[in-house]
Amino acid sequence: MIGVNKPTNGHFKGQTKPTGQQSGLHGTSQLPSAPIIRSSIPQSSGGIKFGDDWKKCLELPQKDNRVKTSDVTSTKGNEFEDYCLKRELLMGIFEMGWEKPSPIQEESIPIALSGRDILARAKNGTGKSGAYLIPLLERIDLKKDHIQAIVMVPTRELALQVSQISIQISKHLGGVKVMATTGGTNLRDDIMRLDEIVHVVIATPGRILDLIKKGVAKVNKAQIMVMDEADKLLSQDFVILIEDIISFLPKDRQILLYSATFPISVQKFMNKHLKKPYEINLMEELTLKGITQYYAYVTEKQKVHCLNTLFSRLQINQSIIFCNSTQRVELLAKKITQLGYSCFYIHAKMMQEYRNRVFHDFRNGLCRNLVCTDLFTRGIDIQAVNVVINFDFPKSAETYLHRIGRSGRFGHLGLAINLITSDDRYNLKSIEDQLVTDIKPIPGSIDKSLYVAEYHSVDPDDDDDGTLWP
Missing domain, CATH: 3.40.50.300 (P-loop containing nucleotide triphosphate hydrolases)
Incomplete structure (x- = not known):
């Protein structure tokens, strides 16, 4: 069993092991506890004069x-x-x-x-x-x-x-x-x-x-x-x-x-x-064209093992993993850390300054994996996220659409993987029909060209400096 430090305000820290994630990033940060957003940035006209290019x-x-x-x-x-x-x-x-x-x-x-x-x-x-x-x-x-x-x-x-x-x-x-x-x-x-x-x-x-x-x-x-x-x-x-x-x-x-x-x-x-x-x-079709969608048919007990397999085989820049309750978010974040991957979590019951810190740090690439509730489905734009995993399958097509839309931002490629239990199978079919989309069984290996762009590959120096490259 890998030792787990006590979770701190949505940040778990665990010993990182080499995997398909290519050296997970540690959940520590030197940034301030919350970004300041009330004061306006000093404004200037840039010193541009008439006639300048x-x-x-x-x-x-x-x-x-x-x-x-x-x-x-x-x-x-x-x-x-x-x-x-x-x-x-x-x-x-x-x-x-x-x-x-x-x-x-x-x-x-x-x-x-x-x-x-x-x-x-x-x-x-x-x-x-x-x-x-x-x-x-x-x-x-x-x-x-x-x-x-x-x-x-x-x-x-x-x-x-x-x-x-x-x-x-x-x-x-x-x-x-x-x-x-x-x-x-x-x-x-x-x-x-x-x-x-x-x-x-x-x-x-x-x-x-x-x-x-x-x-x-x-x-x-x-x-x-x-x-x-x-x-x-x-x-x-x-x-x-x-x-x-x-x-x-x-x-x-x-x-x-x-x-x-x-x-x-x-x-x-x-x-x-x-x-x-x-x-x-502009919604002739509902799902983003750049997102490839798969499902893995599992029992509840197999979910964590399946997630571990995905982590080891996928090339993840950053991933967002969705659960259906705040309690399951914290439990899963702890499990992921025990598996050896650094992980943040966020949900609505956390104090606001901690939520700000987690959001800010994850957005700045200080951790690869974020476990969350549907709090994080609305409009959140993090360009480096190329994989979304529904650890718990959502109940509605609308929630599903907003969740998987966290990857494939602004026309880029992304991957959505759904862990489906027997209780979810009718819901899966219903959501496919409502969104007129095709969620396929997960293949033995997933073509990286479907969700990985060279622009967001992992730092070739692999110096674990806590940043994504570039």
């Missing part, structure tokens, strides 16, 4: 040469410059590594810039965040010192992610103030932050409504409201809060709805609150 001055990330599927490449051929965006915003877009608009961005950006309401349906991982953040930031007026836009999201992790993207692409705009506010954080800090200038608020519904009712977040002049993962925001958990928030907005506001799945609740909301919305539907 401004593109030469950009600090571009390494070019992503991985294969991309038609989910993001089947475009009209537009360029970001075609939308008459501010040069400073274009600088931030290109420095994010976004070279050309994806299909949802092509359809959405010009309509959103015109001020019209939008109901957009597009697959997970195809650029929805950019589709609404780019026009939103373009329309911010720095001469006005009030809240001009609100982005509603269902989870704290997604709020953190969207706020970081907003800050990055607006960093040359000369003073756009972005703030994230979520439950589970210090309310006093948010009240003090709102005493200063804030232009864009990215929030979970409960917290922003609390701040609005306290008279701290004044949204009566907010012209734009975005709902990301709108199907979740309009579920029974949130819909009353959303309706309440809208009652504080001006009557001439613009509402943008984005989601991969659109249940009847979304249709009802649209009929009530949107004015002649422009409808976008």
Whole structure:
């Protein structure tokens, strides 16, 4: 038995053994306990003068040469410059590594810039965040010192992610103030932050409504409201809060709805609150084209052994492993560590600062494996994840779709493996039928070209420096 250190805030540490994962990464970190997201990055115009070739001055990330599927490449051929965006915003877009608009961005950006309401349906991982953040930031007026836009999201992790993207692409705009506010954080800090200038608020519904009712977040002049993962925001958990928030907005506001799945609740909301919305539907098929799906038929007792076999045979850059309960998440994370692989875990019952730490560290490549509940299915974008494993098979097609969408982000290749017991077999067939997708029996060996790109191979020096390469 390999010794296991006591779990620390979602981080397990175990002795690592050589496997198909090619030296698992240790779960230690030198990073701060939680990323700071409330204060805006210092803004500057980059010192670009009229007549300069401004593109030469950009600090571009390494070019992503991985294969991309038609989910993001089947475009009209537009360029970001075609939308008459501010040069400073274009600088931030290109420095994010976004070279050309994806299909949802092509359809959405010009309509959103015109001020019209939008109901957009597009697959997970195809650029929805950019589709609404780019026009939103373009329309911010720095001469006005009030809240001009609100982005509603269902989870704290997604709020953190969207706020970081907003800050990055607006960093040359000369003073756009972005703030994230979520439950589970210090309310006093948010009240003090709102005493200063804030232009864009990215929030979970409960917290922003609390701040609005306290008279701290004044949204009566907010012209734009975005709902990301709108199907979740309009579920029974949130819909009353959303309706309440809208009652504080001006009557001439613009509402943008984005989601991969659109249940009847979304249709009802649209009929009530949107004015002649422009409808976008890029969902001719539901699952991402780059994700290969398999199932392994096992008993409950065989699941951990099967997982160990997968770890030893697959070339995993990073994996997300889903369980159906918080208790099973912690038990499985412990088992994985006992098998000799480093592992993080995350679920809704953890303190927020620990959740932030795990999310931040995993996103920065400090561990290969993350065990979680469905908390982590909504909008979370970690490019290095190429394998998703459903240790427990989900009950609904919608949950399945969001889970496997954590791999194959932005048209890249990914692998989804489902551990199926006899109790799951009817559910498997039902989900295949609903999503019109084919989940095949797992073969003896899986072709690496289906889910591995050279761009994200493991560090050839194999020096276990705690980072993914490049």
